[in-house]
Amino acid sequence: xxxxxxxxxxxxxxxxxxxxxxxxxxxxxxxxxxxxxxxxxxxxxxxxxxxxxxxxxxxxxxxxxxxxxxxxxxxxxxxxxxxxxxxxxxxxxxxxxxxxxxxxxxxxxxxxxxxxxxxxxxxxxxxxxxxxxxxxxxxxxxxxxxxxxxxxxxxxxxxxxxxxxxxxxxxxxxxxxxxxxxxxxxxxxxxxxxxxxxxxxxxxxxxxxxxxxxxxxxxxxxxxxxxxxxxxxxxxxxxxxxxxxxxxxxxxxxxxxxxxxxxxxxxxxxxxxxxxxxxxxxxxxxxxxxxxxxxxxxxxxxxxxxxxxxxxxxxxxxxxxxxxxxxxxxx
Amino acid sequence: xxxxxxxxxxxxxxxxxxxxxxxxxxxxxxxxxxxxxxxxxxxxxxxxxxxxxxxxxxxxxxxxxxxxxxxxxxxxxxxxxxxxxxxxxxxxxxxxxxxxxxxxxxxxxxxxxxxxxxxxxxxxxxxxxxxxxxxxxxxxxxxxxxxxxxxxxxxxxxxxxxxxxxxxxxxxxxxxxxxxxxxxxxxxxxxxxxxxxxxxxxxxxxxxxxxxxxxxxxxxxxxxxxxxxxxxxxxxxxxxxxxxxxxxxxxxxxxxxxxxxxxxxxxxxxxxxxxxxxxxxxxxxxxxxxxxxxxxxxxxxxxxxxxxxxxxxxxxxxxxxxxxxxxxxxx
DNA sequence: GAATTTTCAGAAAGCGCTTACATGAAAGCA
DNA sequence: TGCTTTCATGTAAGCGCTTTCTGAAAATTC
Numbered sequence: 001x002x003x004x005x006x007x008x009x010x011x012x013x014x015x016x017x018x019x020x021x022x023x024x025x026x027x028x029x030x031x032x033x034x035x036x037x038x039x040x041x042x043x044x045x046x047x048x049x050x051x052x053x054x055x056x057x058x059x060x061x062x063x064x065x066x067x068x069x070x071x072x073x074x075x076x077x078x079x080x081x082x083x084x085x086x087x088x089x090x091x092x093x094x095x096x097x098x099x100x101x102x103x104x105x106x107x108x109x110x111x112x113x114x115x116x117x118x119x120x121x122x123x124x125x126x127x128x129x130x131x132x133x134x135x136x137x138x139x140x141x142x143x144x145x146x147x148x149x150x151x152x153x154x155x156x157x158x159x160x161x162x163x164x165x166x167x168x169x170x171x172x173x174x175x176x177x178x179x180x181x182x183x184x185x186x187x188x189x190x191x192x193x194x195x196x197x198x199x200x201x202x203x204x205x206x207x208x209x210x211x212x213x214x215x216x217x218x219x220x221x222x223x224x225x226x227x228x229x230x231x232x233x234x235x236x237x238x239x240x241x242x243x244x245x246x247x248x249x250x251x252x253x254x255x256x257x258x259x260x261x262x263x264x265x266x267x268x269x270x271x272x273x274x275x276x277x278x279x280x281x282x283x284x285x286x287x288x289x290x291x292x293x294x295x296x297x298x299x300x301x302x303x304x305x306x307x308x309x310x311x312x313x314x315x316x317x318x319x320x321x322x323x324x325x326x327x328x329x330x331x
Numbered sequence: 332x333x334x335x336x337x338x339x340x341x342x343x344x345x346x347x348x349x350x351x352x353x354x355x356x357x358x359x360x361x362x363x364x365x366x367x368x369x370x371x372x373x374x375x376x377x378x379x380x381x382x383x384x385x386x387x388x389x390x391x392x393x394x395x396x397x398x399x400x401x402x403x404x405x406x407x408x409x410x411x412x413x414x415x416x417x418x419x420x421x422x423x424x425x426x427x428x429x430x431x432x433x434x435x436x437x438x439x440x441x442x443x444x445x446x447x448x449x450x451x452x453x454x455x456x457x458x459x460x461x462x463x464x465x466x467x468x469x470x471x472x473x474x475x476x477x478x479x480x481x482x483x484x485x486x487x488x489x490x491x492x493x494x495x496x497x498x499x500x501x502x503x504x505x506x507x508x509x510x511x512x513x514x515x516x517x518x519x520x521x522x523x524x525x526x527x528x529x530x531x532x533x534x535x536x537x538x539x540x541x542x543x544x545x546x547x548x549x550x551x552x553x554x555x556x557x558x559x560x561x562x563x564x565x566x567x568x569x570x571x572x573x574x575x576x577x578x579x580x581x582x583x584x585x586x587x588x589x590x591x592x593x594x595x596x597x598x599x600x601x602x603x604x605x606x607x608x609x610x611x612x613x614x615x616x617x618x619x620x621x622x623x624x625x626x627x628x629x630x631x632x633x634x635x636x637x638x639x640x641x642x643x644x645x646x647x648x649x650x651x652x653x654x655x656x657x658x659x660x661x662x
Numbered sequence: 663g664a665a666t667t668t669t670c671a672g673a674a675a676g677c678g679c680t681t682a683c684a685t686g687a688a689a690g691c692a
Numbered sequence: 693t694g695c696t697t698t699c700a701t702g703t704a705a706g707c708g709c710t711t712t713c714t715g716a717a718a719a720t721t722c
Binding site (some may be wrong): 064070071077081084085088093094095096097098100205225254259281284 | 394399402408412415416417419423424426427428429431585589612615616
């Protein structure tokens with residue numbers, strides 16, 4: 001028996017083909033009873049929709065992809081949550097491409113955009129080569145980047161330097177004069193040098209306040225709680241240790257916080273600690289940090305993507321999300 | 332510029348779409364001059380017949396889908412990580428279907444299994460109706476379920492009751508006699524009643540030890556840190572408060588822990604707290620908990636899926652992952 | 663130089679599916 | 693009770709492409 005089509009199913013279920021299509025695509029838009037009848041017919045006829053025909057009629061693949069180092073940096077999960085929520089009611093699937101080891105990164109974007117048919121791509125915190133961009137452009141794949149701007153497509157960013165300044169000003173205001181910094185040294189090939197930019201802003205504001213940020217107060221290491229713990233211990237071992245530490249990420253701040261407490265140092269009395277990101281866990285732990293609207297960034301990315309998908313003539317947008325310092329218990 | 336179609340080519344070459352089609356499919360049925368014109372246009376426009384492209388892509392199109400309430404219960408993110416890692420080097424894409432609000436759940440699983448061209452599906456913690464299962468089976472969509480077993484397909488589970496027993500035995504061993512429980516009351520339609528099973532095991536072991544678990548020591552509420560905080564406060568307000576509390580999830584344990592500390596109660600001296608899951612954050616916070624190998628479960632699911640994909644004759648497997656009590660600082 | 667066959671290309675009818683748009687019934691509201 | 697919403701369904705207009713049908717021009721006959 002040849003493969004059955006919508007028509008066969010519709011006929012058997014005593015409905016129109018439109019209803020069959022709806023049952024398959026937007027089940028909650030059809031009456032449960034009818035739906036059941038149709039589903040029964042589908043089963044009875046072993047109906048399998050022809051994906052190709054569907055894609056054609058729909059004029060889109062109905063899929064958007066997200067590329068990010070999800071499991072290396074927890075903040076991307078929060079961004080992903082925003083993406084998922086924004087997409088929830090929409091007829092788009094969400095395909096995730098995880099980039100954890102830089103080895104994969106290189107050819108990834110290229111293959112993704114070519115082989116797989118996506119309607120849109122969200123790129124997070126990934127630096128791209130010229131050819132990658134050409135690839136994307138050549139495939140006319142609509143793209144929005146988060147945390148890694150490029151003139152070729154829409155982007156959502158934050159002002160890292162401003163974030164650094166925010167922290168410095170806050171700390172100086174609180175009367176601190178010996179400010180330190182814990183940040184990333186080796187930036188993996190698949191991530192962006194945000195740490196450096198935060199440091200720059202931090203330094204600028206410190207100097208503007210008439211203070212200075214000596215080299216021994218800057219501790220860079222590969223991002224991890226363990227390294228941050230090591231860093232803070234070194235800082236506290238100095239003859240004149242700092243009284244406040246700005247960590248380039250919440251992950252590092254968390255590592256530092258734990259190490260400080262283990263050492264018996266009181267936070268914030270003896271040492272103030274400020275993070276960056278405002279991960280979910282920050283609120284739990286009571287970490288004072290710079291909030292960068294992670295979830296919102298994901299939602300926004302989807303909105304911008306869809307807007308352009310609807311109307312390709314729409315100009316490319318570069319949004320800069322604001323930052324705010326969330327005062328909690330560690331500084 | 333969006334991808335060009337037969338129409339674009341036809342227009343550019345000054346012929347009808349039929350001719351374009353003939354050039355592509357049966358070139359010798361068209362006049363060489365015309366053919367050349369059309370071919371030139373095809374090149375110029377980078378025309379690729381859509382269906383063909385799709386078909387080609389589909390031939391090697393490996394996609395596997397994961398369906399879970401990712402953002403409601405953080406443990407699924409950890410499971411997802413396992414899935415992503417296992418898939419990392421393999422030619423499969425990972426599409427995530429998030430099910431957070433129960434409203435969608437109804438026809439969702441069914442439609443996913445039909446509409447989307449997936450090679451395999453991983454179902455996490457989702458209870459399914461008989462019809463859903465039939466549909467999946469009818470579509471011969473290879474499926475592995477985690478935390479929600481069904482004879483129709485492979486599954487990965489844990490023994491929740493055994494986990495509960497483990498905790499009770501541990502606590503009793505430590506000399507506790509007044510044991511309490513904080514668990515889930517309203518289980519959303521899209522989740523599984525694991526809390527109840529953990530409680531059962533807990534209770535059994537308590538009784539077996541000659542103790543009892545009075546009703547007022549059982550506090551059920553919708554899963555959230557806030558509710559867990561409320562629960563623990565109620566428990567501590569009792570005339571004879573418990574000395575140990577088992578929480579059905581780390582999330583709840585975290586909420587309880589924080590509330591206890593805020594109240595000035597020392598953990599574990601005054602009250603012992605044990606969670607369940609062993610989320611990443613548990614290690615950070617020093618939470619004693621029952622580890623259920625979240626990441627491993629994801630990896631395993633992929634392995635089992637691929638094994639069956641390679642050889643459909645392979646029998647269905649039902650794996651039960653072991654649990655272990657991780658002793659840290661809260662009990 | 664007509665009458666014929668042959669070539670070639672366009673018009674148009676689908677292929678199986680999606681999706682406005684329209685309609686009628688049921689439900690809510692005054 | 694009459695009127696507006698909402699919901700469920702059907703009608704019909706495509707999507708990009710293939711293929712049959714058709715006729716005009718070109719090539720071939722005599």
